[in-house]
Amino acid sequence: MSSMHDVIVVGARCAGAATALLLARQGHRVLIIDQDRFPSDMRLSTHLVWHAGADLLQKWGVLDGVRASLCPALTQFSLDLGELVLRGDPPGAKVGAAFAPKRIVLDQVLLDAAVAAGAELREGVLFDDVLREGERVVGITAKNPDGSVMTERARWVVGADGRHSRVARSVGSTTYHEFAKEDGxxxxxxxxxxxxxxxxxxxxxxxxxxxxxxxxxxxxxxxxxxxxxxxxxxxxxxxxxxxxxxxxxxxxxxxxxxxxxxxxxxxxxGVNTFCRQPAGPGWSLVGDAGLTVDPITAAGITNALRDADLLADLLHQGLSAQRDLDDAMAEYAPRRDAVSVPLHLFSQNMAKLAPPTDEVVQLFTGLGQDQAQADRYFGVFGQTVSPNDFFSEENLRKIAASAAPSAVSA
Ligand SMILES: Cc1cc2nc3c(=O)[nH]c(=O)nc-3n(C[C@H](O)[C@H](O)[C@H](O)COP(=O)(O)OP(=O)(O)OC[C@H]3O[C@@H](n4cnc5c(N)ncnc54)[C@H](O)[C@@H]3O)c2cc1C
Missing domain, CATH: 3.30.70.2450 (Alpha-Beta Plaits)
Known part of the structure; x- marks a missing residue:
């Protein structure tokens, strides 16, 4: 049977559940499907949700659910570089902590909130293909648990189905800033x-x-x-x-x-990493489906939550007729990439694990003598400071200036 939804979300973990939650709370009719059944664990992750991600969970009113699982707040961070141990606290965070909830906790907290807000969840349903009218995506076909075909129509389809996204393949999303796992x-x-x-x-x-x-x-x-x-x-x-x-x-x-x-x-x-074109007529991608970064910076979940926040906001503007839907959604790719591409490229560079150059030794020496800058360095990981700002020539000059000449040669 086919009915009309405002949005169909494929994938019910952190990216999809967060998107469904935010849209359902705005009163939109959301259908969320997943091939899994929940609660469901996911071990292919080290679970760290950085400061910017914790702030979003707090803003959405679901951080208490994470805390209630007895997942501790992580407030002390150290980086042991051998001769030097840096400690830091990302600046500008509201909650002021990171958390590392197991995925059976985090994904379920978000999914429960999405369902409580009115999203319809169908589990054990395998997305197959998008429905199109001309160039435009207008729904999906999927396989129900009993093997029957499900056909559902919607004004918008969101692929939150992870890095091997079948939605991305169905819509023909192009890939850029792509790296093989051997380079990570x-x-x-x-x-x-x-x-x-x-x-x-x-x-x-x-x-x-x-x-x-x-x-x-x-x-x-x-x-x-x-x-x-x-x-x-x-x-x-x-x-x-x-x-x-x-x-x-x-x-x-x-x-x-x-x-x-x-x-x-x-x-x-190890994982292949990439950005995918995250939106087109009637569809968008969120979370790993649209952007998979090297796990070395543990950035994927925080990225997914931030992109869900942006995507849901733009979709709401379009679906509630504040703006033309396609005009609103045209902002998604550039705004996502402005934040995420620098982080993706920084992660990829860090994943080379290259021996430190003289400049890097000088940088860390400077950070050891300037706590505010050390905090900002940790903020790059906590996603409260952009890598582009931190590694700008001007900022690196400031850090170098604070490094004492004797320490530079250490
Ligand atoms: C080794 C490793 C360590 C990591 N550590 C961290 C970390 O510490 N911190 C961090 O932030 N990130 C980490 N990540 C990245 C993080 O795991 C991902 O960014 C995150 O899981 C992305 O969430 P998502 O909701 O986009 O996709 P996923 O978690 O992959 O969820 C996708 C969902 O879509 C469903 N799905 C897929 N295909 C279909 C289909 N055809 N039909 C129906 N449903 C479908 C799946 O069942 C799944 O439930 C790590 C990754 C790796 C590989």
Whole structure:
């Protein structure tokens, strides 16, 4: 049976559920479908929602749901560079904390709020193709759990179906700023219990990084990051490989993790990254479907929440006849890219894990002597400071000027 919706959202995790929530709250008729059934976990993520993302969850009134899951607020951040340990606090954040909720928590909090706001959720439904009238997308076809075909029409279709987006393929979205996973990072991580941490810990060494932070269930997510060209390690050797690498970077963190208990299997993965053209006549993409960044900056969820906020606002303007719908949606791509492309390119560059040049050593030396700038550096990750602003020539000159000559040669 076919009925008319204002918006159909394909994909019900952070990007799709947030978009559905915001549109339903504005009174729009929203249908959200997913091939999964919820609550549903998703382990291919290290879960960090940075300060800008936490601020959005707070603005939408759903951060309390994350806190109620006993997911701790993360307020201390350190970056151990070997000879220097930087600490910082992203400036300009309202909540002033990051969170790392397991996806079974975050996605469900958003989805519950979307359904409470009036969105209709259909689970176990596999998107197949878009319906078109001429060039314009006017609905979808999908497969119901019983194998029957579902046909639904809408004024707008949103693909929030992740990096392998079938919606993107159906609408023929073009790809740009594209990088193979070999040019990015290889991330190996697991959950541990019984591990004391000193806030969110990052460790950076030439060609390597490590990290650890708290998530739900009194557990810690800990991982190592190597270049994407690193040889893959056999599953049974992953634990030994992880600890050998971590030991070389931080014997202290390795010892704390060894004294704890690993709670789940290892995950080891790299991803192809890209921007996709995020909108066309009758359709748009949000979250990983439209923009997949290297996980090294843990930016994907915060990006997804920010893009959902922008997309829902523009769609609301068009659907409520404040403006022509296509005129409103023409703003989506340039406004998304103005924020996201610099972050995507910064992440990709960082994922090379290149040994520090003299300029980089000078930069970090300067940050060690200027707490406000160190805070701004952490703000690039917290997404409260644009990489373009932080790495502008003017700002780098200011930081260099504050580095004492004796420290520069360290
Ligand atoms: C190793 C790794 C670590 C990461 N760590 C972090 C981190 O710490 N912090 C962070 O912010 N980001 C991280 N990310 C990125 C983050 O996981 C993604 O940005 C995020 O999951 C994107 O959410 P989404 O809602 O766009 O898509 P997804 O989470 O991929 O959800 C897509 C949904 O669409 C549904 N779907 C797909 N196809 C169909 C179909 N044909 N029909 C119906 N439904 C469909 C799926 O079932 C799924 O529920 C990491 C990624 C990786 C690979």
């Amino acid at each position: 990072s290889l991330n190996t991580f697991a959950y541990f219990s019984g591990v004391p941490l000193r806030g969110v810990e990052f460790i950076s060494r030439p060609q390597r990084m490590a990290y650890a932070w708290q998530t739900n269930d009194d557990q810690v997510l800990a991982g190592i990051i190597l270049p994407g060209t690193s040889p893959r390690v056999a599953r049974q050797d992953t634990e030994a490989h992880f600890f050998a690498e971590l030991e070389a970077m931080s014997p202290d963190l390795a010892a704390r993790l060894r004294a704890g208990q690993r709670e789940e299997d290892w995950i080891s993965t």
